[in-house]
Amino acid sequence: MVRQLLITVVAAAVLTLAAGTESTAQKSNPCAAKNPCATKNPCTAKNPCSAKAAGPVKDAAAEATAKAYKGWKKVNDQPVLSQSHGNRFVFTYVNKKAEGAGLSGKFPFAEGAVLAKESFENEGGKPGARAPLFIMEKRKKGYDPGHNDWHYATVNPDGTIAMSGTGKDGSPTQFCAACHSVAKVNDYVFGNGTIMKVKPTAMGAPATNPCAAKNPCAPKNPCAPKK
Numbered sequence: 001m002v003r004q005l006l007i008t009v010v011a012a013a014v015l016t017l018a019a020g021t022e023s024t025a026q027k028s029n030p031c032a033a034k035n036p037c038a039t040k041n042p043c044t045a046k047n048p049c050s051a052k053a054a055g056p057v058k059d060a061a062a063e064a065t066a067k068a069y070k071g072w073k074k075v076n077d078q079p080v081l082s083q084s085h086g087n088r089f090v091f092t093y094v095n096k097k098a099e100g101a102g103l104s105g106k107f108p109f110a111e112g113a114v115l116a117k118e119s120f121e122n123e124g125g126k127p128g129a130r131a132p133l134f135i136m137e138k139r140k141k142g143y144d145p146g147h148n149d150w151h152y153a154t155v156n157p158d159g160t161i162a163m164s165g166t167g168k169d170g171s172p173t174q175f176c177a178a179c180h181s182v183a184k185v186n187d188y189v190f191g192n193g194t195i196m197k198v199k200p201t202a203m204g205a206p207a208t209n210p211c212a213a214k215n216p217c218a219p220k221n222p223c224a225p226k227k
């Protein structure tokens with residue numbers, strides 16, 4: 001069914017392209033550079049939406065986080081159903097350096113602050129199998145000045161790193177920052193369902209959400225729930 005949708009959308013986009021109306025194509029074409037899943041072009045192997053994109057990557061900091069986060073402060077005791085992260089159940093943990101800003105609401109976060117969000121597949125409305133760990137790590141000033149110097153990573157349940165990078169164009173994690181920039185007022189952190197002191201931020205419509213079920217990139221998106 002989803003595949004069907006994907007094919008339909010791609011076909012529609014190709015048709016639009018053929019008609020030569022570029023601006024419309026930009027909007028509907030999952031391969032367009034403006035697409036939230038695009039690094040440059042989501043049809044290439046480098047794209048975060050591509051199943052092949054998630055080859056093993058090295059990220060020592062993310063590996064360390066995956067090992068340590070269980071000992072950090074858990075900022076929500078009830079699981080949050082996260083539509084933006086594949087409709088999975090999530091819990092957020094913050095390290096010592098992130099507690100200051102996170103709990104006081106005085107942003108920005110300090111260098112070395114790390115937020116780790118563990119996720120579980122939605123199995124009949126309850127947290128089921130372990131799913132990826134989503135990480136935001138505040139790096140040194142100048143690391144990615146256009147996006148508040150956050151580093152993003154995802155760690156698979158088996159401990160391998162699926163994605164690692166900045167919010168810059170062409171980075172495999174550009175789409176993380178693109179969505180999180182909606183929460184700029186909280187230094188890119190949403191904090192939904194947590195005890196963190198954040199200003200609630202409205203997210204974009206599901207159609208623009210690269211992780212939304214209806215999004216053409218979703219089936220291959222690392223945020224998409226596994227079948």
Ligand code: HEC
Binds near residue numbers: 136209
């Ligand atoms: C379409 C929007 C969207 C995208 C894309 C997205 N996130 Fe999030 N993220 C959210 C929202 C909304 C929350 C708040 C909790 C929730 O609903 O899951 C969140 C929460 C988080 C948190 C906990 C801190 C916080 O902001 O509350 C981390 C860490 C995180 N995301 C990492 C990532 C990483 C890494 C990526 C890319 C691989 C990513 N996110 C992609 C929307 C997004």
